Amino acid sequence: MTENFLARMQEGMVLLYAFSLISFYIDFLLHNRKAKKIAFWLLYVVWLLQTILVIDFYIRTGRLPLLSLEQGLYFYSWLLITFTIFVTRIWKIEFIAFFTNLLGFIIVVIYTFAPFQWQETAVSGQLISELLFIHIFLSILAYVVFSLSCTFSLLYLIQYQLLKKKKWRKRLMRLNDLMMLEKFASILIVVGLPIFTIGIILGLQWAFLKIPTLQILDAKIIGSFLIIIIYSVIVYLKLRKDIAGKKLAYYNISAFLVVLINFFLFGNFSSFHF
Known part of the structure; x- marks a missing residue:
């Protein structure tokens, strides 16, 4: 994938992540099951896009994104979404997705729009x-x-x-x-x-x-x-x-x-x- 395409994908993912959090927040405040359903579908799309980016990185470099701070943060956010989806679907615990993905969203925003310049x-x-x-x-x-x-x-x-x-x-x-x-x-x-x-x-x-x-x-x-x-x-x-x-x-x-x-x-x- 070209660098420009990957950048656009990353930015689109952040927007979807934001809409997912907004939907989770609406569900949290108003007990809106439709908003919750939308939030999870958007979260699945975000997870899929993140997975694609992780796989693309592995194909291009032959390793997982782990050896710099920004890469580690990104891999952390991907694992956080993965475990959140698993925990929510297996144990049916309400609201954990909202709180954990609020943290994950902050990490993704830092990675996307204010990447560290540390080599x-x-x-x-x-x-x-x-x-x-x-x-x-x-x-x-x-x-x-x-x-x-x-x-x-x-x-x-x-x-x-x-x-x-x-x-x-x-x-x-x-x-x-x-x-x-x-x-x-x-x-x-x-x-x-x-x-x-x-x-x-x-x-x-x-x-x-x-x-x-x-x-x-x-x-x-x-x-x-x-x-x-x-x-x-x-x-x-x-x-x-x-x-x-x-x-x-x-x-x-x-x-x-x-x-x-x-x-x-x-x-x-x-x-x-x-």
Whole structure:
């Protein structure tokens, strides 16, 4: 595909994504099933276009879009849509598509209209290996799982407030019960933690092999281990039943904020990452 055609496809996808979010928002406010149906159809089209772009990138380069920050963000948004569609269709959880795709839409807009001008470093360009790809893939997969877990916690807090204030009865009926929302958030934390930990271990192994000047106190490494520690503490407290319900939701959302800070901020201070 030509570069101009790909750019037009990307811009069209952003518009469809925007209309999908608007439709989800109408459904959220007005309990409009027709708007919900339109929103999902548009989301399927967006997912299809993103999939085409990912496949085209793989055909042109022989690899997945992972080795620069903007590519990683794009692959993250594609995985987020994929998992959102799967979760929504399998477990029939209301409103998760709206909240997760709001995040995905922001990422796609950043990628499309304000792309980072950072080029891949000589290290990442010359020392591509399967170990590096597995590290990046597992890390992004963990980010998606943590994103979904955070969304369930947000829905938990919304449901909690609705029950407390006894408002929005129609919307209250469409949200799942608090126990189920807490359960899914907890399960995703438990799943995401080992995925992220394995990804970091593999990344360190690659770095030790390929980067002689690697600083173990690099900001990105410290941030990654901080994430592992925070989520490990949450899992430990959850198993001990020291935290649950609203407290667990706040802990989970705070932990995801650390994930975002590590991804967007700490990478700028890293001597080698991206």
